[in-house]
Amino acid sequence: MSVASPALGGTRTTGHDPVPRHRFDWGQPFIVLLALVIAAIAIGPVLYVFVGGFRTTADLNANPVGLPSPWTLDNWSAVLGSPRFWGNVASSMILAVGTTAGVVIVGVMAAFVIARYTFRGREGLYLLFAAGLMFPLTVAALPLTLLLRTLGLHGTFLGVIIPSIAFALPTTIIILVPFLRAIPDELEEAAAIDGTTRVGFFWRILLPLSMPGLVTVGVLAFVGSWNGYLLPLLVISTGTLPQELWPLPLGVTQFSTQYSQDTGAVLAYTSLSMIPALVFFLFAEKRIVGGLTGAVKG
Amino acid sequence: MTSVIESVGPAVSAGSTPARHPRPGAGRARKRAEIVLFVGPALLLFLGFVILPVLLAGVYSFYNLPQSFQWDDLADPERFVGFANYARALEDPAFIRSVGNNFLILSLSLLIQGPLAIGIALLLNRRLRGRGVLRLLIFVPYVLAEVIAGLSWKLLLQPQGGVNALLEALGLGAFTQNWLADPNIALWTMFAILTWKYVGFAILLMLAGLQGVPEELAEAAAIDGASWWQVQRHITIPLLGPTIRIWAFLSIIGALQLFDMVWVTTRGGPLNATSTMATYMVEKGQFGGQPGFGSAVAVILFLISLVVALVYQRFALRRDLAGSITRGVR
Numbered sequence: 001m002s003v004a005s006p007a008l009g010g011t012r013t014t015g016h017d018p019v020p021r022h023r024f025d026w027g028q029p030f031i032v033l034l035a036l037v038i039a040a041i042a043i044g045p046v047l048y049v050f051v052g053g054f055r056t057t058a059d060l061n062a063n064p065v066g067l068p069s070p071w072t073l074d075n076w077s078a079v080l081g082s083p084r085f086w087g088n089v090a091s092s093m094i095l096a097v098g099t100t101a102g103v104v105i106v107g108v109m110a111a112f113v114i115a116r117y118t119f120r121g122r123e124g125l126y127l128l129f130a131a132g133l134m135f136p137l138t139v140a141a142l143p144l145t146l147l148l149r150t151l152g153l154h155g156t157f158l159g160v161i162i163p164s165i166a167f168a169l170p171t172t173i174i175i176l177v178p179f180l181r182a183i184p185d186e187l188e189e190a191a192a193i194d195g196t197t198r199v200g201f202f203w204r205i206l207l208p209l210s211m212p213g214l215v216t217v218g219v220l221a222f223v224g225s226w227n228g229y230l231l232p233l234l235v236i237s238t239g240t241l242p243q244e245l246w247p248l249p250l251g252v253t254q255f256s257t258q259y260s261q262d263t264g265a266v267l268a269y270t271s272l273s274m275i276p277a278l279v280f281f282l283f284a285e286k287r288i289v290g291g292l293t294g295a296v297k298g
Numbered sequence: 299m300t301s302v303i304e305s306v307g308p309a310v311s312a313g314s315t316p317a318r319h320p321r322p323g324a325g326r327a328r329k330r331a332e333i334v335l336f337v338g339p340a341l342l343l344f345l346g347f348v349i350l351p352v353l354l355a356g357v358y359s360f361y362n363l364p365q366s367f368q369w370d371d372l373a374d375p376e377r378f379v380g381f382a383n384y385a386r387a388l389e390d391p392a393f394i395r396s397v398g399n400n401f402l403i404l405s406l407s408l409l410i411q412g413p414l415a416i417g418i419a420l421l422l423n424r425r426l427r428g429r430g431v432l433r434l435l436i437f438v439p440y441v442l443a444e445v446i447a448g449l450s451w452k453l454l455l456q457p458q459g460g461v462n463a464l465l466e467a468l469g470l471g472a473f474t475q476n477w478l479a480d481p482n483i484a485l486w487t488m489f490a491i492l493t494w495k496y497v498g499f500a501i502l503l504m505l506a507g508l509q510g511v512p513e514e515l516a517e518a519a520a521i522d523g524a525s526w527w528q529v530q531r532h533i534t535i536p537l538l539g540p541t542i543r544i545w546a547f548l549s550i551i552g553a554l555q556l557f558d559m560v561w562v563t564t565r566g567g568p569l570n571a572t573s574t575m576a577t578y579m580v581e582k583g584q585f586g587g588q589p590g591f592g593s594a595v596a597v598i599l600f601l602i603s604l605v606v607a608l609v610y611q612r613f614a615l616r617r618d619l620a621g622s623i624t625r626g627v628r
Contacts, residue, residue: 039435064463110340140351166347227443249445281441
């Protein structure tokens, strides 16, 4: 990273005060330095974990900081060669895909009705879902696990997926309703004149047009599920599912407890667990940032 | 997906053709059916897996329930204990400590993370080469699962871990600590990890908010001789108000619900130094085999969150959200 040229810098406000000279001399390098420090703090620990995965545990114990000597791929290949790691990844994938699909399908259907039908109780319905934001998973967690046990879902993937969908619905509906509402009524009227029913309008016109909103909602649900810990902890870790099929956050925790002496292996397992989220983030960055900032701006 | 679209569309429209004209009641019944069909699944899931468990938490909280909970237990008058679970929680120093920890984290977040994020965002709010890369990098901690970030920090903060070794290497050996195991500093360490994890999100939120602040005002003020700081103080920060207040709201809720990070790094220890309401609840309710008592803790947690949120909304968010929830449906 290099210092931006003055033309690109923030000096365009004035041209006649001592202020710009001051800012030109000190401001820009200072900003770049600040940016570098922030970036280093943000990714330093992550890099440490990554690089640590290339060291032997003996090397790590002898000298906790410093570069690997020798570099070794043993830890990484051990993790990548273990069915356990891939089982964790597959399990997380199943949970995240199942949750995302459920949230998007069920959510858009409900949002469609709330956004485009007039009926008594519509506002109440919307309020009910919106109020769901105030009902955190933490509060519901214990009764939920007992409920799932009654339903025979304790210890199963569905036992995680179904509540995850339910808890993602409030955000989903709050984001999607304005989206679906923004599509002009004229389109619906035109479709009606052409003989399309409301439901036909939903499938053929509304869904394609609201794709960006659906993607945002889907990405948020996916990330939420992928990173989720409390629900898998309560539903899966106390069940009969083998560790090989635990979702990643649970699997990593378990691995690091089980092999706490083998720091190199734990670092490798942890760093490899970060990769899916980071890769996904690289592809979905705009949606995540946009969705979050858009969501909080209401 | 497409096949579903193709098959549902025509089938439904074909079926509706006769119903369109004859009786007005048919159209209404049809509309009602559509409403039920479309909202039904969401409503069922939501009522069954969000609302019902929260209500059940309220019910359970009045019972002394065993780990091997059976629904019959609720019918057993012996098990009904009234408010005893609540009294027990409120008398337990460990729980009081947890509540205090939640509020300490909450206050520190508002007082330290907020100004930090605003300051950094103001300084970075200019065209800067590599800003896209920087944005990606400061967002990395936020994307990582709290659990995975927490485990990494747990390794880094061990007595023989990377942080202490780095301090030694820098000649600051006097500052080495047993970061997460020393009751006097564990909570501060926890706060530092949380700041690392979440300040990037705050910075990005503030930067997004700053894009909505018109440059002309700042330029005009600068021409009138206002210093950089005066411009920020009197123009930019007030205009950033809505973003700041919404960030603060998210931060407050997050601080009160804090669980994952604490659970994987310290599990609330040492000596409850880092325990939160949520870790206390899971510890007692799930792993301590006392669902009734755990539920009472959950209800207290819920009430505290609700009161804090309502008070905050009443006093701070009123202007920004003016009805975004209540008047969301026109």
